[in-house]
Amino acid sequence: AQRVTQPEKLLSVFKGAPVELKCNYSYSGSPELFWYVQYSRQRLQLLLRHISRESIKGFTADLNKGETSFHLKKPFAQEEDSAMYYCALSPPAYSGAGSYQLTFGKGTKLSVIP
């Protein structure tokens, strides 16, 4: 069964400090991985996906297949980064598993202290 684990419910860092939000997954194969973010009073929205290999708002995430991890990182935290972050997994497109079924972690609340 596929599973996503975010071990930290809450992560507090000072402004300017590095940020790492942890995500580990369980899947028999090579899934697609995503980070979603929900800012206060806003909708849940896609932050980045691993296949894009992009940096959004200074965040990057590297897929480590050996450790089955997809940690989200940012070198210097900003106050506007405070939000709820969710890691999510889906079967790869080539798997023919059907619709785009996302499995979410429980989320980590990031609080950036001024």
Add this chain to the structure above:
Amino acid sequence: SQTIHQWPATLVQPVGSPLSLECTVEGTSNPNLYWYRQAAGRGLQLLFYSVGIGQISSEVPQNLSASRPQDRQFILSSKKLLLSDSGFYLCAWSPSSYQPQHFGDGTRLSIL
């Protein structure tokens, strides 16, 4: 541009009463549609998804049902609510399978 609307934003219902949550998408055709639930202290759980009118797939056995009477309308229903149905319900859409999903604002459902 595409938009998703979900209502109501909050709902308080007694145990045993019926439920109807509605979700509509504008600016696109034949989207994939999804219903998620987030119970207290838990992650988002996929309840139903639909790839077309009248096509509903259920991910978990439950007290709820979903319907898609029109291309861009997705309804979550129950005939008799249980206390365990309390939670935060999110509707989402994607242009097609294997495309990122876009979420609505959610409905907070409290069962008394």
